[in-house]
Amino acid sequence: xxxxxxxxxxxxxxxxxxxxxxxxxxxxxxxxxxxxxxxxxxxxxxxxxxxxxxxxxxxxxxxxxxxxxxxxxxxxxxxxxxxxxxxxxxxxxxxxxxxxxxxxxxxxxx
Amino acid sequence: xxxxxxxxxxxxxxxxxxxxxxxxxxxxxxxxxxxxxxxxxxxxxxxxxxxxxxxxxxxxxxxxxxxxxxxxxxxxxxxxxxxxxxxxxxxxxxxxxxxxxxxxxxxxxxxxxx
Numbered sequence: 320x321x322x323x324x325x326x327x328x329x330x331x332x333x334x335x336x337x338x339x340x341x342x343x344x345x346x347x348x349x350x351x352x353x354x355x356x357x358x359x360x361x362x363x364x365x366x367x368x369x370x371x372x373x374x375x376x377x378x379x380x381x382x383x384x385x386x387x388x389x390x391x392x393x394x395x396x397x398x399x400x401x402x403x404x405x406x407x408x409x410x411x412x413x414x415x416x417x418x419x420x421x422x423x424x425x426x427x428x429x
Numbered sequence: 430x431x432x433x434x435x436x437x438x439x440x441x442x443x444x445x446x447x448x449x450x451x452x453x454x455x456x457x458x459x460x461x462x463x464x465x466x467x468x469x470x471x472x473x474x475x476x477x478x479x480x481x482x483x484x485x486x487x488x489x490x491x492x493x494x495x496x497x498x499x500x501x502x503x504x505x506x507x508x509x510x511x512x513x514x515x516x517x518x519x520x521x522x523x524x525x526x527x528x529x530x531x532x533x534x535x536x537x538x539x540x541x542x543x
Contacts, residue, residue, distance in 0.1 A: 323471075351531075353531065353532075355534070360539075361536055361537075362433075362435075362520055362534035362535050362536045362537045363472070363520070363534045364534075365531055365532075365533060365534075368531050406471055406472075408471070408472075414485070415460070415462075415477045415479075415484060415485055416462065416474035416477060416485065416488065417462075417464075417472070417474065417532060418474075419471030419472050419473070420471050421469070421470055421471050422471055
């Protein structure tokens with residue numbers, strides 16, 4: 320069965336304290352892995368798409384990487400405005416739906 | 430440009446009532462998806478439209494749930510005889526091509542069944 324697991328469930332960082340969020344997946348065939356940011360009461364906001372192992376994408380303080388088993392979202396020198404829930408989703412061969420993890424709730428303290 | 434819009438943003442109803450939730454996708458996007466998100470969970474797939482037809486409705490929990498997209502643009506998710514367990518945020522997403530393409534989400538409709 321296709322499965323996506325995110326860790327940690329929650330993470331508290333001091334402003335400027337870099338860290339990484341993990342998304343591990345078990346799928347029959349990966350067509351794409353997606354990272355989203357979700358603020359309270361809002362819909363998921365698209366961040367990155369990764370298609371193949373070894374691929375990396377960057378945007379401001381965020382960098383996403385992909386291997387054959389997992390993806391990491393690296394946050395460098397985070398700011399309080401980076402506080403949100405970060406969701407990982409996979410799109411697998413033969414389906415059209417995303418399978419989401421349960422997310423990592425990130426809190427960055429000033 | 431305009432993103433995905435959903436109305437209403439909040440809906441409170443009584444157990445047993447009928448509700449309709451509306452989604453207006455990004456202009457030109459042919460693929461449309463409905464997801465349901467419970468508190469503390471990731472979104473769970475309900476149904477996928479390619480054009481006017483439901484290409485995959487395997488995520489609909491039971492026959493009280495139904496969705497339409499009659500003209501290939503706006504979609505309506507319909508829930509009959511609502512139950513308290515239906516309370517959740519209902520998210521709509523659209524993408525340009527479908528499989529493998531990035532899905533862009535709307536703000537969601539928070540449904541509360543009393």
